[in-house]
Amino acid sequence: MKRERQKRLASPSQRIKMHILGSAGDVSGSLFYFEYSPPEGKVIRFLLECGLHQEHEEINRQKRLPKGVEAKDINFVIISHAHIDHSGWLPALVKEGFRGAVYTHPATKDLLDFLLLDSGRLQEGAADRVNRFIARRQKKAQSQGKKSRRIPLSVPLYTPEDVPLCFPLFKSINYNQLYNIADGIQLRFTEASHILGAAVVTITLGKGDEAKTVCFTGNVGRPNTPLLKELTPVKHADYVITESTYGNKLHQKRDRLAVLADVVNKAYARAKQKERGTGCGVIVIPAFAVGRVQTVLYDLRTLMLAGRIPNIATFLDSRMAIAATDVHRKWASLMNDEARQIFEQGQDAFSPPRYLECKTSDQTNRLYENASEPVIIVGSSGMAAGGKILKHLEKRLPQKNSTVVFVGYQGTGALGYDLVNKKPKQVRVHGNVLPVRATIEYMSDYSGHADYEEIIAWMRHFEGKPRKTFLVHGDGGALEEFKGHIEKALGWSVVVPQRRQCFEL
Ligand SMILES: [Zn+2]
Structure with a gap:
């Protein structure tokens, strides 16, 4: 360990940190923070997904980014698809000062044009309901001559007025093309067959022998999904992050x-x-x-x-x-x-x-x-x-x-x-x-989600085993069982990460 550190100090090399900030142990609020430190030059910080937590809404108001990192420090965001649990925290991030690019498929952007506005309306409506409840309680206390404690009013996470600030930040990423989005960072989207515009996201960090590739499934759909094209095979990744919604279930295969x-x-x-x-x-x-x-x-x-x-x-x-x-x-x-x-x-x-x-x-x-x-x-x-x-x-x-x-x-x-x-x-x-x-x-x-056999069939296209596979976007039982299925079928090294866990890639 000590020798490795000395070696690193002697010849500067790249470092990649990944923080799991959402959809760990549950199926909501997808959010991953990456910090890429090239051998020379500035550190690049980015988010993969920017999802709103729809199960535990209080999480959206907590400090979600790692300690010491603010919204304005993030260089860019990559969003796999338009579902709000993958995209709906973006207006809150922009409200906090994020001004970088948002990379997503143009069809996803078209869907987000109205989905984010709707999400803003829901946030506003939820705050209104809380405030009306507070007002009713205070009025009742007053009418009974009781002293009521002043409760601060609920402020929406964001409103429809905040949403348009996001739109100029979007940059289109089409399927099957390689984009250089920053010095030493390449991005490719492939068809996920989940909803219109949904992508499996492959990111390469670094150059030459040091380059590391991360493949994130986002959400992947089933074979023969109506309307959409088939899930595209991916052949190489050093690290795979996969959804696990049906990690312990098989779909009924019927007409x-x-x-x-x-x-x-x-x-x-x-x-x-x-x-x-x-x-x-x-x-x-x-x-x-x-x-x-x-x-x-x-x-x-x-x-x-x-x-x-x-x-x-x-x-x-x-x-x-x-x-x-x-x-x-x-x-x-x-x-x-x-x-x-x-x-x-x-x-x-x-x-x-x-x-x-x-x-x-x-x-x-x-x-x-x-x-x-x-x-x-x-x-x-x-x-x-x-x-x-x-x-x-x-x-x-x-x-x-x-x-x-x-x-x-x-x-x-x-x-x-x-x-x-x-x-x-x-x-x-x-x-x-x-x-x-x-x-x-x-x-x-x-169902818009592949079951575990269908995801494993997609994983069989990889040439060589990834160094590590992270299971996210599933509940406890699904994650643990899916881990067992992948290990048994493919012999891959699989991790079920906790929320806020950090990994060096
Ligand atoms: Zn989805």
């Missing part, structure tokens, strides 16, 4: 379209039976605005054109999902052959035959009325955690002839989780207790 056709056909048969006073049934599909909504629309269109389900009038009722669908249309060039060819033939792959995007409140309000024929309403949020979908559920959950189809991950505490897992007889929506008479369906087939 997604056949399952959806069966669910819709049964729902349609129920919906045709008119109920006295409420009319026909409705098929409500809550889905995540980015990726999931477009896949569902694409699948519905495919099934309708093939005559496998009836041509049911389909409505997309979510401002954010409409914006996300427009970004997908703009980036049709990034899609797989099947989807791209539909656009090249001048058709819209996201428009079922009888399709309307609700852009006015009149159009939305009409959907709250009794239905004269069965219709499909697609909206966000995917876990029915808020937004216009709640109002549709309020109307349709008590209807025996309606069906709600959940198509994605349901987190504990969300209405979707309760409906899917607890099968309650009644639920509370907007403060009202409602009977649940509608049929609740759940399809796990739309």
Whole structure:
């Protein structure tokens, strides 16, 4: 050890430090800090990912960067994809003084244009709710003649007004091209098949024999993911950082379209039976605005054109999902052959035959009325955690002839989780207790994350074993089991890092 240190002092060589600052031991708030000290010249500090912690929100307000490092010291940020748990802390970093470049795929930037604004609105709304609660408590204490302690008002982490400061910082990184982003640092993005614009990020630090390559999966999708191209193999890395969401699970391998056709056909048969006073049934599909909504629309269109389900009038009722669908249309060039060819033939792959995007409140309000024929309403949020979908559920959950189809991950505490897992007889929506008479369906087939066998299949493309593989973005059980699977299948050296742990690469 001592000799190694002496050797280093005798001939200056590069040093690379990596701090794991988020998505360690859980699946939220991706954030990695790198410090690259070249043999000569200035130290370069950068962040890989800039994610908002959505599980433990208090973390977003803590000092997240390593001790002694401030936002203004960061030279640049690399973001793998547009999901807020990978990107949503950026406005807070900019608010704290960061002014460097933000490297990301241009489609990710297009999605972040509205996702970050929405995140700002959510931050502002959360602070408002806390402040209203404080005000109510103080008023009550005053009316009772009690002395109330002054509680400082809650300040949002950032607001929609802070977000536009981020936009001029973005710099485009396209897939499969090598970019020199700083002296001695090269960056390459490859297709991650997770959501539009999502990238597996490969960074090379240093020159010549000393160069070290870090490959970060971001989030990687499944083989044959609808709309997107296949996950691109990577052949070399000294260090791999991989997501582990499904580190201990295997997906059901079944025909997604056949399952959806069966669910819709049964729902349609129920919906045709008119109920006295409420009319026909409705098929409500809550889905995540980015990726999931477009896949569902694409699948519905495919099934309708093939005559496998009836041509049911389909409505997309979510401002954010409409914006996300427009970004997908703009980036049709990034899609797989099947989807791209539909656009090249001048058709819209996201428009079922009888399709309307609700852009006015009149159009939305009409959907709250009794239905004269069965219709499909697609909206966000995917876990029915808020937004216009709640109002549709309020109307349709008590209807025996309606069906709600959940198509994605349901987190504990969300209405979707309760409906899917607890099968309650009644639920509370907007403060009202409602009977649940509608049929609740759940399809796990739309997952955007590869399972452990699928990630290991991707890892088999590496020529030579990486020095070390770090497992992040998974919960405790998934991480430990995934470690065992990789060690057994590939014989790689695997580490499950803790949050705030630092490694010298
Ligand atoms: Zn993601």
